[in-house]
Amino acid sequence: MSAPSSICAARARSRRGARARARVARVPPRERRAPPVRAGRVGRGHRAPPRRPVPARRRGRRGELRRALALIADEGSGPLVLHGASGRDRTGVLAALVLLLLGVDEDTVVDDFTRTGPARDRTPAARHAAQAAAAIPRATPPGRAPAQAMRLFLAALAQRHGSVRAYAAERLGADNALVARLRHALLERPVDTLCFRRADAADVPVLVRLRDEAARWQIGRGIAQWKPGELGEDHFRARLEDSEVWIATLGPEGPVAGAFELWWEDLAAWGPQPPVAGYVHRLMTDRQVAPAGTGRRMLAHAERRILAAGRTLCRLDCRANNPRLRAFYASAGYQVRGEHPFRDGGPAGRFAATLLERRLTSDVVAPPALAGTPLEATAATATP
Known part of the structure; x- marks a missing residue:
């Protein structure tokens, strides 16, 4: 049967001539029996039984939390209102996650959670009036939002995953780029939290990724400078041994925003020189994470390091056919x-390079900041 059949049972006309209401019962079409399916084989003439969808409650709310975080991080989606039926369950968890990913301390997050109860107590009449006007049945008054509930939740999260950041990355797919967008969208001055530290062996894969992503960005804009895959882990391990490699992060433990190499001699480009200069190479930024001005501030940190070493010149070079970088x-x-x-660019081959230099003095370069501590904002410029 291709369509449902209808069986109608109707009373006959009454003596007064009134037609009685008909009762219609829908009978579903007869289900075809599929041929038996042998285990491990679905071929011609065999049809696998339909796969029943997994209920949303089994999948959990991780996908919803991830979409909510992405929506909040999107600058074009604001202003936003975060609300729920009671404000203490899914709403409370989402609000706590956002605050913790922004770097807010746990005590403040717990205090924010407990404010749900007093806020609801102030407006019960207005809420019930609005529900009545919209013909919404009055819900059962929810319980309070005790501080202990949030503290137990955060403690369990830390016990199972190590930290909120680890939970967000592993379970929600909230990577460093998403956290950086959250900070950029919601914090008033995210660029003030740029910190510097010396790279170590654990940072080598990150350095390779930064270099390859920068190369792809250049190629996409017609800039002939770097190519993906030119420099691998061996290059950066060697620079860790004979030079300095610095990492810039958003906050002391935040995502990586950029990196650069600082050499104390550069025979390939400058030839033999007296020990009066430091040489900056591979000034790289993660464009999904780095705030505006990161490139300039990394360069300023390199200049401070050179001054601290008792040298007065910062030198670097770039391809002669890259006018944008020369202008920067x-x-x-x-x-x-x-x-x-x-x-001689090594794996990149030979190319024409422009040699640039800046004389450093203490009244031009800001005093050095301790590694791993925030660097105060300077004039924001486009990241190179």
Whole structure:
């Protein structure tokens, strides 16, 4: 049967001529029996039984939490109102996650959670009036939002996953880029939390990723400078041994925003030189994480390190056919000191390079900040 059949039972007309209401019962079509399916084989003439969807309550709310975090992090989606039926369950968990990912301390998060009860007590009449006007049945008054409930939740989260950041990354898929977008969208001055630390062996994969992503970004904009895959882990391990490699993060334990190498000699580009300069290489930023001005501030940190080592010149080079990067360095106070027509770029081959230099003095460069501590904001510029 291709369509449901209808069986109608109707009373006959009454003596007064009134037609009685008909009762209609829908009978579903006869289900076809599918041929038997042998285990492990579904071929011609065999049809697998339909897979029943897994109820949402089994899948949990992780997908909903991930979508909510992404929506909050989207600058174009605001202003937003976060609410729920009681404000203490899913709403309370989501609000706590957002605050903790922003770096708010646990005591403040718990205090924010407990404010749900007093807020509801102030407006019961207005709430019930609005429900009545909208023909919404009055819900059972929810319980309070005790501080102990949130503390137990956070303690269990830390016990199972180590930290809120680990839970968000492993269970919700909230990676560093999403957390950075949250901070950028909701914090008033996210660029003030840029911190610096020396890289170690554990950072080598991150350095390779930063370099390859920067190369792809350049290629996508027609900039002939780097290529993905040119420098692997061996290069960065070698630089950890003979030079300094610095990592910039958003906050002391935040996501990586960028990195750079600081050499104390550069024979390939500058030849033999007296020990009066430091040489900056591979100034790289993560464009999904780094706030505006990260490139300039990493360069300033390199200059402070050079001054601290008793040297007064910061030198670097870039491809001669990259006018955008040359303009960036010129705006930072660097002057052209020559051209190297056959610069040996290692895996990148030979290319024409522009040599740039800046003389450093204590009244021009800000005093050095301790590694791992926030660096106060300077003038924000486009990240190179």
